[in-house]
Amino acid sequence: MQKVLVVDDDAHIRDVVCFALRREGFDAVEASTGRTAIQKFETEQPDLVVLDVLMPEGDGIAVCEQIRQSSAAPIIFLSSKDAEADRIKGLDIGGDDYVTKPFSVRELVARVKAHLRRPQEQPKELDSSLSIGPLNINVESRAARIDNETLDLTRTEFDLLTAMAREDGKVLAREKLMSGAYAANRIVSDRTIDSHIRRLRKKLRNLGVDPIHTVHGVGFRLSFE
Numbered sequence: 291m292q293k294v295l296v297v298d299d300d301a302h303i304r305d306v307v308c309f310a311l312r313r314e315g316f317d318a319v320e321a322s323t324g325r326t327a328i329q330k331f332e333t334e335q336p337d338l339v340v341l342d343v344l345m346p347e348g349d350g351i352a353v354c355e356q357i358r359q360s361s362a363a364p365i366i367f368l369s370s371k372d373a374e375a376d377r378i379k380g381l382d383i384g385g386d387d388y389v390t391k392p393f394s395v396r397e398l399v400a401r402v403k404a405h406l407r408r409p410q411e412q413p414k415e416l417d418s419s420l421s422i423g424p425l426n427i428n429v430e431s432r433a434a435r436i437d438n439e440t441l442d443l444t445r446t447e448f449d450l451l452t453a454m455a456r457e458d459g460k461v462l463a464r465e466k467l468m469s470g471a472y473a474a475n476r477i478v479s480d481r482t483i484d485s486h487i488r489r490l491r492k493k494l495r496n497l498g499v500d501p502i503h504t505v506h507g508v509g510f511r512l513s514f515e
Contacts, residue, residue, distance in 0.1 A: 292406055293317040295336035297327040297353065298368065299345045307340060310395045311402065324348020328356055336363060338406055340398070343369035343380070351383055358384040362432075362444050364405040368393065374481065381485040386446045405445070420455045423514030424499060427455055436497040447490045450483075454502070454512035463509040 294316050296307050301322070308318035319334050321327040325347040331339065339357065343350035354365055364387070367380040372390040380388045387401055420427040426435045432448055434441040443451065453467055464483050487510060491502050501514045 291315065291317045292338070293319065293334060293336040294402060295319050295321060295327070295330055295334060295339045297321045297324075297330075297339065297345070297350070298342040299323065300342075303342075303368075306395055307398065310399050314399055314403070316402070324350070324353045327353045331357055331361075338364045338366070338402055340366050340368055340402070341385075343367055343371055343376075351379070354380070354384050358442075358444070362442075362448070364445050366398070366401060366405065368398070378481065378485050381482060382489055384444050384489075386444060420452070422455055422458050422512065423501070425451075425455065425501070425514070427452055436494070436499055439497050441493055441497065443490070443493065446486050447493070450486055450490055451512075454510060457512070459511060459513045459515070461505045461509050461511045467509065 294311050296304050296311070296318055297320075298304050298307070299322050304320045304322070308320060311318040319330055319336065321330045323346050327339075327341070327345075328348070330336075341350045341353060345353075350367060350369070354367075357363065357365065365385045366387040366389060367385045368389050368391065369376065369380070370391040377388045377390075386405060389398055389401065418429045420429070424437045427433070429452060432445075434443060434448060434451060441451075450467060454462055467483060487502060491500070494500060494502065499514065501512050503511050503513060505511060
């Protein structure tokens, strides 16, 4: 049974979300503050986190940053802050999705399912390992390296990198990246893709490479030449 950690200081929201998740067969655990969220994450080891932004004892941004130090588990932000800058910030610091309040519980559960389904959706006929220049990707173990240095990627960043690596040197339109790196029933904007690409670029540059090239008006390509 897959486990979801639901973090929100509003007890009613926690109750509604956890009830809906349990009805769909998930094991739902709860936390009401940033501090208890970190404790629950370490002890419960959830497969996914639904994370409020504004909370006592550590906000959702700080919690996400701490989780990302040791885990690539999907994080869905749940927040009343709906400005574009807030959504981009949430994705930039390691979130995989951003849902604004008020929200549809059915849609939130669908997003949880989509994120947790993605690792099993890799077509079997595709190569399980990819090597391009100094980049090595093991799709089955979801590990990526530059030479001997491990890339610490979120699930979305890994899927974006893999989608581009499969097309070695070819330009991928945002629509194709969307289908290759995001769940089929998830709608994302160009700004969301750009935000994930920007974060992925930063991590690659930190290891001394800069292989992602923007083709303005079209999309992106991966090349070490």
